[in-house]
Amino acid sequence: MAKEVPIKIEHNGAWVQTKMGIAEDRIVIGDPVARDIPYKSVVDLEQKKNQVIITAGSSPEEVYRIASVEKVLQVLKKFIIMSCNAYRLNAYFMSPAIRGGVLVKDAQWEKGAIAVVKTGIWFVSQTNQVCIPLDEVASIDLTSREIQEKDLNVVKIDHLIDNEVVTSFVLCPLTTLQVLYNFLKEATQDSEPAEALDPVTSQVAMLVYSGMDSHAIENMLQISQKELDAIYEKLLAMGVAEVLCIRKEIQLTAKGVRYISDSVKSSTN
Numbered sequence: 001m002a003k004e005v006p007i008k009i010e011h012n013g014a015w016v017q018t019k020m021g022i023a024e025d026r027i028v029i030g031d032p033v034a035r036d037i038p039y040k041s042v043v044d045l046e047q048k049k050n051q052v053i054i055t056a057g058s059s060p061e062e063v064y065r066i067a068s069v070e071k072v073l074q075v076l077k078k079f080i081i082m083s084c085n086a087y088r089l090n091a092y093f094m095s096p097a098i099r100g101g102v103l104v105k106d107a108q109w110e111k112g113a114i115a116v117v118k119t120g121i122w123f124v125s126q127t128n129q130v131c132i133p134l135d136e137v138a139s140i141d142l143t144s145r146e147i148q149e150k151d152l153n154v155v156k157i158d159h160l161i162d163n164e165v166v167t168s169f170v171l172c173p174l175t176t177l178q179v180l181y182n183f184l185k186e187a188t189q190d191s192e193p194a195e196a197l198d199p200v201t202s203q204v205a206m207l208v209y210s211g212m213d214s215h216a217i218e219n220m221l222q223i224s225q226k227e228l229d230a231i232y233e234k235l236l237a238m239g240v241a242e243v244l245c246i247r248k249e250i251q252l253t254a255k256g257v258r259y260i261s262d263s264v265k266s267s268t269n
Contacts, residue, residue, distance in 0.1 A: 007068045007072070008068070009029060018030040020068075026038040037056050037064065041056045042055065042083075043057075044119055051067040052066050081122050084117065087116045089180065091170050092112075092170070094171075095130045096166040097167050097168055098166060099164065099167075109171065110127075114170060116183065116184065119133060119134055121137075132157060139156075139157075139158045140185055156169055197238075200221070200231065204217060
């Protein structure tokens with residue numbers, strides 16, 4: 001018997017209140033949606049604040065936006081992640097492990113599972129659920145890390161959280177680790193630039209990454225605003241950057257010039 005909980009769900013362009021039953025193998029959504037969604041039919045799962053977005057089925061896919069309290073969403077996500085149509089394996093993970101080059105305080109290895117769906121990498125343990133959106137992944141590498149005084153192979157995932165680069169680790173047997181690494185590289189290949197950056201563009205990208213603003217970049221590289229704007233447009237077109245703000249350049253009108261002239265006169269009198 002599925003346990004019923006109150007939810008809101010998007011239906012015909014509006015949010016409606018209904019009940020949802022959470023069973024071992026499916027969720028049952030009440031009227032007016034009236035749908036049974038087997039976990040095995042789910043191909044994608046996203047979370048945005050107090051709602052989850054479930055994509056299920058094929059030809060065509062159906063998308064369900066469900067809002068509820070965090071406790072309900074935690075249970076729902078765990079059932080889906082452990083049974084959905086995804087690449088999945090048991091593993092240890094630490095996420096996030098490093099932020100700004102410094103080990104995250106109280107970061108520890110958690111025993112659980114990793115599942116890779118269409119838009120994200122999910123880590124699930126007994127007490128924790130972490131999602132890394134695939135379009136936020138910066139790099140994936142096979143490396144080693146000292147664990148209990150032994151150098152062990154791990155998958156290292158660099159990704160963005162609130163525009164800051166952080167690092168997560170996955171640990172599992174070596175043969176499985178290689179398969180996981182290959183799968184994750186394939187899953188994130190669409191986020192890699194289609195072409196290499198020329199030296200100047202690469203240098204600009206590096207300075208942006210270091211936190212330098214446009215004016216400082218122009219001074220350091222001795223380039224004009226127009227040249228820098230052209231490089232920014234190239235980075236935007238390649239999908240490796242996004243617009244943070246639009247800088248305005250102004251010049252004074254006759255009224256402005258008169259105001260400044262009058263101000264200077266009054267200060268010298």
